[in-house]
Amino acid sequence: MNLKHPALIAHCSAIGLAALLAGCQTPTAKFSSATPCMEVLPLFTAANVPTLGPAETAEPPGRWTNGITPPNLPGNGLAQHPMLFLGEGYNKMFIFKDGKPIWTYATGGGNEYDDSWMLSNGNILFTRMQYLAEVTPDKKVIWRYDCNNASGTNHTEVHTCQPIGLDRVMFVLNGWPPRLMVVNIKTGAVEVNHELPILSKTVGGIHGQFRRARVTAQGTYLVSFMTGDKVVEYDKDFNEIWSYAIPQPWAAIRLKNGNTLITDERDSLTREVNPNGETVWEIKSSELPPEYQFTSAPQSATRLANGNTILCSRGNYGKGPVLVEVTPAKKVVWVLQDWETVGPATAVQILDDPGIPEIPGQSEH
Numbered sequence: 001m002n003l004k005h006p007a008l009i010a011h012c013s014a015i016g017l018a019a020l021l022a023g024c025q026t027p028t029a030k031f032s033s034a035t036p037c038m039e040v041l042p043l044f045t046a047a048n049v050p051t052l053g054p055a056e057t058a059e060p061p062g063r064w065t066n067g068i069t070p071p072n073l074p075g076n077g078l079a080q081h082p083m084l085f086l087g088e089g090y091n092k093m094f095i096f097k098d099g100k101p102i103w104t105y106a107t108g109g110g111n112e113y114d115d116s117w118m119l120s121n122g123n124i125l126f127t128r129m130q131y132l133a134e135v136t137p138d139k140k141v142i143w144r145y146d147c148n149n150a151s152g153t154n155h156t157e158v159h160t161c162q163p164i165g166l167d168r169v170m171f172v173l174n175g176w177p178p179r180l181m182v183v184n185i186k187t188g189a190v191e192v193n194h195e196l197p198i199l200s201k202t203v204g205g206i207h208g209q210f211r212r213a214r215v216t217a218q219g220t221y222l223v224s225f226m227t228g229d230k231v232v233e234y235d236k237d238f239n240e241i242w243s244y245a246i247p248q249p250w251a252a253i254r255l256k257n258g259n260t261l262i263t264d265e266r267d268s269l270t271r272e273v274n275p276n277g278e279t280v281w282e283i284k285s286s287e288l289p290p291e292y293q294f295t296s297a298p299q300s301a302t303r304l305a306n307g308n309t310i311l312c313s314r315g316n317y318g319k320g321p322v323l324v325e326v327t328p329a330k331k332v333v334w335v336l337q338d339w340e341t342v343g344p345a346t347a348v349q350i351l352d353d354p355g356i357p358e359i360p361g362q363s364e365h
Contacts, residue, residue, distance in 0.1 A: 034354035035351065035352050035353070035355075037120065037352075037357065038352050040120070044102050044122070044137045045102050048138045049137060052106070053140065055139070057106060057107060057109075059106035062343050063317065064318030064343060065318075066318065067315075067319065067339030068337075069339060069340065073292075073335040074292075074333055074334055074335050075334030076099070078100070078342075079099030080325070080336070081352065082095075082350070082351040083095070083096050083349060083351055084117075084349040085342060085345060085348050086116050087346040088113060088114065088314055088344055088346045089112070089344045090344060093116060095351075097351075107128055110129075112159075112346075113127070113128060114127050114129070114160065114211060115127045115159060115161050115347060116349065118357060120356050122137045123136050123137070123166075127159055127161050128158075129158065131158070132158050142185075143169075143185040145158070145183070157175070158171055158172065158174070159174065159210060159212075160172050160211060162213070163357065163358035164358065165359070166358055167185060167186045168183065168185065168191065169183055170182045172223070174207065174210055175209075176198075177198060178196040178206070178210060180196055199229075200225075200228045209226065209228075210224065211226050211251060211299070212224045212251035212252060212300065214252070214360075215360040216254040217362075219236055220233050220241065222252055222260070226248055226250055226265075231243065244262065246262055247266040248265045249262050249263065249264060250299045251263045253364060255303055255364065256361070256364075259272050259273060259274050259275070263298055263301050265297045266297070269282060269283065281328065283326060285297065285298065293320070294321060294324070295315060295319045295320030296314040296315055297313065298311040298313045299312055299313065300346065300347050304325075305355075307327070310323055310334075310350070312347060313345060318339045320337065321335045322336055322337060322343075322344055323348060
């Protein structure tokens, strides 16, 4: 299904998010473990998986392949975690298991990967700035939404997405005006179509408006206004119920403890705040040991079930680490800086962390 933006704008339903979540509180499949993404990994190495799918375009390694990989880095390199890995600047996503890429998906030149999810059925949902799509392990595109790339007021971009159950996708369109939408990918119905406020028109144009938005377990929307220097939480009717001012919030996720983990790209820090807006944990890039410090500010962060936090960075295209995992005490336990195999890291999903990704609140991705 290929949905065009004007048609979506014209067709809007008033269905609230609480009703949407009611249909995805119970998993649609039974899993033998708490980590369903691990159970579907054999789908990615099956005999029917082509080297290049019908919608793929070969993407050669980037200019960073001469980047230095320091010896004796903490952790086990690419074998530290099974993961879905992607980043701006290299339009090829990877699935790693036991330190080896078992699946890749390439979309050619241009900008840019920002958000991705592996669902419990093995499908991969991702944004590519000009479009977002869902692809099966055997590389069939089962849904795609194309932005209007014309110049002028109709120009839109998409940098964030989230599955709500296996049938719905939430995403934000950067544009004049920006819009938060929920689409049923099975029926094509637009179930939420809400205009978001414009907090800044002077910094970055529409490109800089939003990078992350998330649906919480409570059915609220957590939206990072990157050029508006503010994270805002809305209820299902888009009444503002919480906000936190912070420079250039690239990403914000609601943790299971009720706190919010925010990545401030301008100040190169990741901060956890409680509902009262009080800082309960923070790490700045400058607090890392000098040999592991980021050369490009982290964009997103993932909180693991064990309490560790993984920071994701573009790595300045070959000049520094792309993933750093730290304990709550800020001890570095893993540094990934393998520029021969992968490129920049904008997002990572740790596949053996518990939770069903498409149920909001179960995954810290």
